[in-house]
Amino acid sequence: MDVKDINTPGYEIPEEIEGQVAITTLDKIYNWGRSASVWPLMFALACCGIEYICAQASRFDLSRFGMEVTRPSPRQSDLMLVSGTVTKKMMPTIVRLYNQMPEPKYVIAMGSCASGGGPFKEGYNVVSGIDRYIPVDVYIPGCPPTPQALINGLIKLQEKISKQSIKTVRWYQKGEDQASIPVPILGPDLIDPRKIPLIKNHEA
Amino acid sequence: MTTPAPVETLDLSTLLPGFVTTDTRPGYSGWVVDKNHLVEFASKLRDEFGYDLLTSVTGVDYLPDDKMEVVYHAFKTTGGPVLNYKVQVPRQDPIEVPSLVSVYPGVELQEREIWDLFGIIFTGHPDLRRILMWEGFEGHPLRKDWKEAYFEEESKPFKSRWPDGKIVQAENNNKFSDNIAYPAGFDPEKWIPEGEDALYGSLAKYEYTSQDGIKNDHIVVNLGPQHPSTHGVFRVSAVLDGEIIANLKPVMGYLHRNHEKIGERNTFLQNMPYTDRLDYLSSLSNNFGYALTVEKLMNIEVPERAEYIRVIMAELTRITNHCMALGALFNDLGTFFTPLIYLLEERELILDIFEAVTGSRMMCNYFRFGGVARDFPEGILEKIKGLVFERLPKKIDEIDRFMSDNEIIRSRGIGQGILTAEDAIRFSATGPLLRASGVPYDVRRADPYSIYDRFDFDIVVRQNGDIYDRYMVRLEEMRQSVRIIQQAIKGLPVGEFQTGKPQYQVRVPAGESYGRVESPKGELAFYVISTGKPSPWRYHVRAPSFINLTPYGHMCVGQKIADIVAILGSIDIVLGEVDR
Ligand code: SF4
Numbered sequence: 001m002d003v004k005d006i007n008t009p010g011y012e013i014p015e016e017i018e019g020q021v022a023i024t025t026l027d028k029i030y031n032w033g034r035s036a037s038v039w040p041l042m043f044a045l046a047c048c049g050i051e052y053i054c055a056q057a058s059r060f061d062l063s064r065f066g067m068e069v070t071r072p073s074p075r076q077s078d079l080m081l082v083s084g085t086v087t088k089k090m091m092p093t094i095v096r097l098y099n100q101m102p103e104p105k106y107v108i109a110m111g112s113c114a115s116g117g118g119p120f121k122e123g124y125n126v127v128s129g130i131d132r133y134i135p136v137d138v139y140i141p142g143c144p145p146t147p148q149a150l151i152n153g154l155i156k157l158q159e160k161i162s163k164q165s166i167k168t169v170r171w172y173q174k175g176e177d178q179a180s181i182p183v184p185i186l187g188p189d190l191i192d193p194r195k196i197p198l199i200k201n202h203e204a
Numbered sequence: 205m206t207t208p209a210p211v212e213t214l215d216l217s218t219l220l221p222g223f224v225t226t227d228t229r230p231g232y233s234g235w236v237v238d239k240n241h242l243v244e245f246a247s248k249l250r251d252e253f254g255y256d257l258l259t260s261v262t263g264v265d266y267l268p269d270d271k272m273e274v275v276y277h278a279f280k281t282t283g284g285p286v287l288n289y290k291v292q293v294p295r296q297d298p299i300e301v302p303s304l305v306s307v308y309p310g311v312e313l314q315e316r317e318i319w320d321l322f323g324i325i326f327t328g329h330p331d332l333r334r335i336l337m338w339e340g341f342e343g344h345p346l347r348k349d350w351k352e353a354y355f356e357e358e359s360k361p362f363k364s365r366w367p368d369g370k371i372v373q374a375e376n377n378n379k380f381s382d383n384i385a386y387p388a389g390f391d392p393e394k395w396i397p398e399g400e401d402a403l404y405g406s407l408a409k410y411e412y413t414s415q416d417g418i419k420n421d422h423i424v425v426n427l428g429p430q431h432p433s434t435h436g437v438f439r440v441s442a443v444l445d446g447e448i449i450a451n452l453k454p455v456m457g458y459l460h461r462n463h464e465k466i467g468e469r470n471t472f473l474q475n476m477p478y479t480d481r482l483d484y485l486s487s488l489s490n491n492f493g494y495a496l497t498v499e500k501l502m503n504i505e506v507p508e509r510a511e512y513i514r515v516i517m518a519e520l521t522r523i524t525n526h527c528m529a530l531g532a533l534f535n536d537l538g539t540f541f542t543p544l545i546y547l548l549e550e551r552e553l554i555l556d557i558f559e560a561v562t563g564s565r566m567m568c569n570y571f572r573f574g575g576v577a578r579d580f581p582e583g584i585l586e587k588i589k590g591l592v593f594e595r596l597p598k599k600i601d602e603i604d605r606f607m608s609d610n611e612i613i614r615s616r617g618i619g620q621g622i623l624t625a626e627d628a629i630r631f632s633a634t635g636p637l638l639r640a641s642g643v644p645y646d647v648r649r650a651d652p653y654s655i656y657d658r659f660d661f662d663i664v665v666r667q668n669g670d671i672y673d674r675y676m677v678r679l680e681e682m683r684q685s686v687r688i689i690q691q692a693i694k695g696l697p698v699g700e701f702q703t704g705k706p707q708y709q710v711r712v713p714a715g716e717s718y719g720r721v722e723s724p725k726g727e728l729a730f731y732v733i734s735t736g737k738p739s740p741w742r743y744h745v746r747a748p749s750f751i752n753l754t755p756y757g758h759m760c761v762g763q764k765i766a767d768i769v770a771i772l773g774s775i776d777i778v779l780g781e782v783d784r
Contacts, residue, residue, distance in 0.1 A: 042432045046459055046780055047484035047566065049436070050528075057548040072432045089338055090437055090458040093429055117383070119478065122374060122469070123462030124345050124352040125337065128383050144566055187395045188342035189353070189384045196392045202379055 006032060027165050034078075034104070035161040036066040038154070041077040041097065046084025048111035048144040055147035067154055074100040079157070080134075085113040085120055086127040088190040095183045098134050103171030103179060106137045106161070108153055115139045133192070134181055216289075220245055227290060231501075231715020231734075234288035239301055242291055246276070246307045254280045255287055256629050257645070258308040259727055260718070260746040261315060263322040267348035270295045272324060275731065276304075277718055277746075281629055281643055283650035286718055293324070303329035310632025313454075313754050321346035321464070331406045336457035336783060340398040342387050345465055352465065353378055353385040359469050359739040407443050407451055422450060425765065429458040433536055433769040436779030440768055447764050452757040456750075459783040467743030472498055472710050472734075473573070475743060480567040482745060483781040485528050488521040488558070489723040491571035496653055497719030497730040498573050501712050507700040510575040511655045516588065516692045517561070517570065518721070519685040520554050523596065525724035526678045527551040529776040533675060534607065536773035537616045543607060550599050553591060560584050573710055575702030585693065592689045600682050608676070617672030621759045621771035624669055631755035635726025635748050636677045637775055641669035647722035658695070659688045671774040678776075681724075709738060725749050725776055745784055749777035 007013070011023040022029075044052060055062050062068050071077040074097045086094065098107070109130050112118035117128040130136060137160060140153035166172060170179060182193035191199065216235050217224050223238035224245060237245045249255040255278040264273045274291045293299050303326035304311050315326045316335040323344035326332055333339065343350045354374040356362045364372040375381045386392075404424060428439035437458035443451040463482065467475050479494045480487035492514060499506065506514070528551060531544030555565045560581055562568040570577050607613055623633065628641040638645055646663045648656040664680040666673035712734040720729035726748025733742040752775050759771050 043430060045437055046461075047481055050484060050566065054548065054552070057545050057552075059549065059552050085459060085461050087458060087460055089460065090429060093458075097430060119481065120461040120466065121383070122352060122354045122356075123466055124383075125457075125460045125462055126383065128375065132382060146565065185392075185395065186338045186340060186397055187392060188340065188386055188390060191384075191392050191395070192382075195380065195382075198380060199386060199390070199392045202386070 028162075030166060031162045031164060035158040037069075038067045038079050038106070038157065038161075039069045039071050039077045040067060040079040040081050041074055041101070042070040042072045043080060043097070044083050045086065045090070046113065048083035048113070051144040051147055051150060052081060052083050052110065055150045060147040060151065062151060062154070065151065065154060065158070074098075075102060077101055078104065079106045079108065081108045081110055082114040082130045082136075083110040085118065086130050087125045088127055088184075089125060089186070091127055091133065091184045091190055092186065094130070095133055095181050099180050099183070104169065105179065106157060107134055108138045108140065108157060109136045110140045110150060110153070111145055112141060112143045115141065118143060127190070133184065135179075216245075216249075219248060224289075231713060233716075234290060236290050236292060239291045239293055242302050243304065243307060245289070246278075246304055249278060249287070249289075250307060254282065257281050257632060257634075258304070258310060259632055259634065259720075259751070260729060260731065260744075261304070261311045261318065262731055262744045262746075263318040263324055263346070264733060264742045265295075265322060265346065265348045267295070272299050272322065274301050274318065274324065275716075277729070277731070279651070281645050281650075283645075285651055286720075288718065297323070299324045300327050301325070302327050303332075305329055308632065309630050310751065310754050313750065320344070323347065333402045333406065334457075336460040338398075338457070339402050345462070352462075353383050357469075359737065360471060360474060403441055403453065403455060407441060407453060427768060428455075434772065435532060435777060438772075438777065438779055438782065440772070442760070442765065442768060444765060449760045449763050449765060449768065452760045452768070454753050454756050456753075456779075456783050459779045461780075461784065463745060463784045464743055468740060470740075470743075471738045472712055472740060473708065475740070476571065477567065477569040479745075480569055481780055482747065482784060483525075483723065483725060483728070483749065483778045484566060485778055486521040486525040486724050487566060487568045488517045488562075488570060489525075489721060489728060491568065492518050492654075493719060493721040493723065493728045494730050495571040495573055496721060497717050497732050498710075498712060500719050501715055501717040501732065501734055502573060502710065503713075504574045504703055506575055506654075507703060508697045509579075509699040510701045512692050512696045513576050513580060513701060514571065514654060515656070515659075516689050516696075517558075517568075517576075519688045519692070520557065520588075522685045522724045523682050524551045524554050525776075526682050529724070529773075530603070530607075530675060530678055533671075533770075533773040533776075534613070536769045537671075538612050539607075539610070543603070547603065550596065553595070557584060557587055557591070560587075572702060572706060574704060575700070577702075577706075579701045585696075588689070589693060592686050592693070596686050597683070600679065600686070604679060608679070613675065614672065616767075616770055617670060617675060617774075619668070619670050620767055621671045621763060621774060622669050623755055623759050627755060627758065628669065631758065632751050633726070633755055635722070635724070635752065636664075636674055636681065637726065637752050639664060640666045640673040640677045642667045647720055647727055651720070653719075653721060656688075659691050661688050671770055674774040674776075712736070712740075720746070723748060725778070725781070726752055745781075747781040747784060749775075749779075749781045750784070753777060753782065 006022050006024045008024050109115045114130045120126045138153050138157045142149050185191040223241040225236050227234045257279045260277040278287045320334040363369045422443050425442050428434040429437040439455040441453050479490040482490050527547040531547040534543040559565050562570040623641050625642040628638045644663045644665045661684045664677045714736040716733045718731050729746035731744040732740050735741045
């Protein structure tokens with residue numbers, strides 16, 4: 001981001017200290033720092049993950065946008081890039097990983113599988129999109145999305161981050177941790193603990 | 205160049221008189237064996253007739269005949285065509301078939317898969333657990349009377365998705381508006397998950413005593429399914445004695461996308477794009493295998509030009525796959541990312557060719573029954589020529605120069621993760637894994653398909669069967685692929701690229717077909733059964749990465765824990781294909 005964009009308009013900065021002093025809001029500087037250093041979780045589920053690797057490699061060079069430091073541990077990452085088909089067997093692990101990520105955290109659904117089940121939607125072991133369980137910030141269409149599409153999606157996430165405000169964000173609110181999600185159970189089929197009352201009263 | 209081995213006419217019915225009969229159903233071949241004599245029959249085939257490589261075992265549910273069938277496909281490592289035999293059992297639970305693990309240990313994981321998906325119990329199997337689904341899952345999904353939660357109709361196109369139909373989302377027909385279904389009277393609050401007891405129980409069975417008489421505690425270490433070195437969502441469960449691996453089991457199913465069930469609902473052609481997503485690093489090889497299999501059933505010829513285009517594309521795919529495989533192996537060995545990025549550069553150049561020819565970088569969906577989807581676009585030959593005559597040979601040499609004498613590769617690769625030739629065959633290993641163990645077995649030569657008998661290339665073999673040799677085999681195979689492409693470009697004729705008109709709905713006569721190709725990872729085969737309807741009755745993928753994992757535990761035992769990822773990297777798996 002340019003210095004001009006950080007400065008809040010309407011405040012005169014004397015010419016001799018221009019470029020050394022900025023007058024801005026806390027939100028702006030905070031979001032600027034965060035959006036330029038998003039650390040994704042090193043996490044690839046399926047075919048889409050290969051395009052993610054390509055986006056990281058020299059040709060597309062994701063690091064131009066400040067998001068190249070992938071972390072193998074969820075405790076150190078800000079972004080979960082769900083790149084591939086979400087299966088029921090994998091679902092408890094994904095939710096656990098999500099719960100282990102510290103706030104602020106974001107989720108991108110990369111590809112049609114993560115967004116809604118994709119070509120495998122009708123499969124008996126496939127979850128119809130990751131958003132059934134965890135909140136998604138950006139969806140990237142494609143099967144697989146090209147590296148360009150992926151980078152576009154990541155830039156969209158940066159835009160989203162830069163519009164947030166400390167006053168309203170989830171992780172500074174009082175009360176219990178809103179982002180924690182009950183871990184699904186592997187039963188005769190996948191069980192979402194939030195749906196237990198519904199399942200209990202169903203008639204087969 | 206070699207000529208294919210002459211087809212032997214075996215009469216096996218005299219082998220065990222009365223218990224072996226020919227399969228007389230129209231369109232079928234092979235033998236039907238009495239289940240009580242299966243083990244005896246298989247051992248005789250192996251010991252007396254030389255069918256030492258049992259590549260594929262799978263099940264078929266013949267619901268209308270009230271029968272279940274287990275189909276075996278055996279080969280000789282000296283080359284030659286397939287020999288298939290079947291065991292038929294009535295469809296009343298418990299369905300039991302004797303296990304062949306004692307004769308061919310390579311069937312271990314495959315028999316588990318059949319138990320999981322068909323509910324056939326293999327008596328005598330040492331570790332019969334579910335493999336793709338979890339313990340506690342309801343039913344055996346590949347049975348014909350088992351319906352998935354989003355079930356609409358037996359075969360596509362579903363009315364709801366047909367242009368005139370009203371679009372209905374599958375969720376709207378489900379009670380929970382989701383892809384789930386529970387048995388009648390199921391109470392989630394009383395459910396106790398089965399957890400991992402079965403897995404850990406199977407690991408604990410293996411005990412060994414310490415030499416000094418001190419009581420040692422073994423610990424179980426789980427790696428994955430979320431781990432940067434497992435090449436996807438693969439999981440390994442290992443028992444450790446200090447730093448030494450005492451026992452190890454691969455755990456899979458985290459990317460089980462139900463290819464085979466969906467494949468039975470799809471029309472024949474609709475399966476083509478799905479094959480792309482099996483081994484998503486080499487989609488064109490998968491196309492090749494599936495196209496060959498269905499062409500065998502349809503009995504159609506492929507025009508010359510299309511054959512050449514197919515070979516060029518398939519060999520380019522082999523190079524891209526080996527780029528990725530070697531890059532990932534280097535990563536696992538500790539040369540973090542630099543070699544991978546060098547290799548990805550070459551891969552990108554080939555992906556550009558794929559994109560120009562097929563329209564997509566990764567999911568090419570390019571082969572059709574009787575040809576390919578479209579001809580080479582203008583100017584692409586020059587690009588391919590530039591690559592295979594100029595750039596690639598130099599780049600492969602460069603990797604060779606940088607890596608083959610590299611201290612890390614040598615010290616972590618030589619003598620590690622050894623698989624002997626005998627074991628490799630016993631465990632049904634194929635592809636570079638088998639050839640690095642000293643067995644010169646390559647489907648392109650052993651049972652030539654397409655036009656591979658016209659090209660001059662070497663089968664790469666190395667003798668030691670360790671990680672380093674697997675690396676060397678792949679490196680040398682890239683050179684051989686370049687050689688094949690060079691010859692194919694010189695021989696590329698003008699002409700048609702497709703037999704007849706392109707068809708959306710093909711007619712496939714009833715029968716069975718087993719078609720196989722040498723994919724970059726090993727023998728990739730499809731077993732397709734048609735009943736003359738628009739969709740296949742059974743669509744089975746013999747996935748090389750899956751079956752090459754059978755000897756994984758055997759290779760790891762006695763090694764250090766750090767070698768787990770190195771050995772895995774040298775097998776070269778792709779999870780899309782392992783779990784399917
Ligand atoms: S969206 Fe397509 S490419 Fe991505 S994981 Fe799903 S099938 Fe694979």
